[in-house]
Amino acid sequence: MNTKTPTPPSPKLGAKLSSGINVDFQSAKPDELRKFSGIGNSGRPFNYFDKTVVIDFDNITFKSTTAILHEHVHPAGAAQITIDEQGLRVNGHLLSNEHGSAIAKDSDEGFPWEMSVYVQAGRMELVKAGSKLAVNGHQVVGPVEIWRDCVVREVSFTAVGVDANTSAKALSDLNQPKKDEAMTQEEQEAFNQLKADVEALKQANTDAEAKVKTLEAEKAEAEKAAQEASVDAQLSAAGFKRAEDGKGFTGVSQATYGALLSAKADDAKAMIADLKPSDAKPSIPHALLHDLHQPPQPTPQDGKLSGLAADAAARHNKGANYV
Structure with missing residues (x-):
């Protein structure tokens, strides 16, 4: 089933589409212009008059330096446009003229500025009710009108936006003292x-x-x-x-x-x-403690001893030992 109904080529449709965000402002430094950052469009569906519209970021074109206006009328600054996961990001600086200065002054006093992008669509496609289609990495459900081959003409600071899918806050260094400010005694x-x-x-x-x-x-x-x-x-x-x-x-x-x-x-x-102790004294061999030398004993022959043998035997019997 065909879920897209291409429209025939027609004169480009120009629309000023505000995003419901507060713009980030950076505190000014000596001899430098006031810087800011914001999201011109989130890339998600938004209500535009009596229909739901989504801008296709594929094939979208813009100048290397895009004009920044006040309410789509007065020149107020210049910026570079990039596309990231949050949408159409705008980074630039404000002019030192009355419009740029007024925007900066109102922001410092707490006014929640939002951004509005002026785009011209080369063609439009209609997604029928109930049909689904992926645009900018997000799934959209019809009925929705997709603007293709868009051109960004300018981005403006505006009081009211229509794209409620984005948000922003003031930069943290807005109220920090300048580096050249001397400390008070306290x-x-x-x-x-x-x-x-x-x-x-x-x-x-x-x-x-x-x-x-x-x-x-x-x-x-x-x-x-x-x-x-x-x-x-x-x-x-x-x-x-x-x-x-x-x-x-x-x-x-x-x-x-x-x-x-x-x-x-x-x-x-x-x-x-x-381990075993080795304190006991070693025993002395028995042979070292006794005289084992004995004189030769005569061998009796027929029970009788010779004269010398008999004399030796007699002296032995009397306890004499010769060594």
Whole structure:
């Protein structure tokens, strides 16, 4: 089903279409013109007299510098136009003439200026009731009239807009003092007090960090002392004796003692259980404590000993030992 009804070529339709926004103004600087920013059209459907209209941003054209008017009549500034996700964006500056100055003055006093774009449509297409079509990335539902191949002729500041899909606010630096303004005495005192408070907070933070480091060091020393006391108690209970110089234990090397101090509590306990004291004196071999040398015994022959053998046997029996 055809959802669009193209109209035959006709003279371009010109329309001044206001957008319901407040224009952003930037505070003036020395020797600079007053700057502003606004949205001329949101690219969404709006009510235009007795019908719903949407401007197609595809193939839309505008000059590199577009005229800015006051109520579509008086020259008030110049701007560049771009298209972004919010619509037809206008960034420019106001003239220093009476119209540009009046717009800036009214804005400073709180008047909510809106923007209006004057466009000429090359052709129009009608979307029938109930039909849907995507325009400018948004879905529109008929009946709606789409303006194609548009040309932007000028953008104006106006009091009332018709495009209610956009909004804006004054720039944040509107009421900030100029850089060359001197501080009052009260402002200078408040600034000095704030600066002093900041320095005090910095010093307090430095002191707190130093205290934390001290506490961490004390905690580490306490844990080390507790580990050493626990290892010493377990070694003593296992039968090891303290070394004469007070450093470590007899039978436990410095490397082993250091490993016990560095190990976890359960690991140190298991390691100590594997160690055995070596305090007992080594036993002396029996052979070193007894004289096992015995003189040769004569071999009796027929139950009788020779003269020398009998003499030796007699002397042995009397307890004499010769070596």
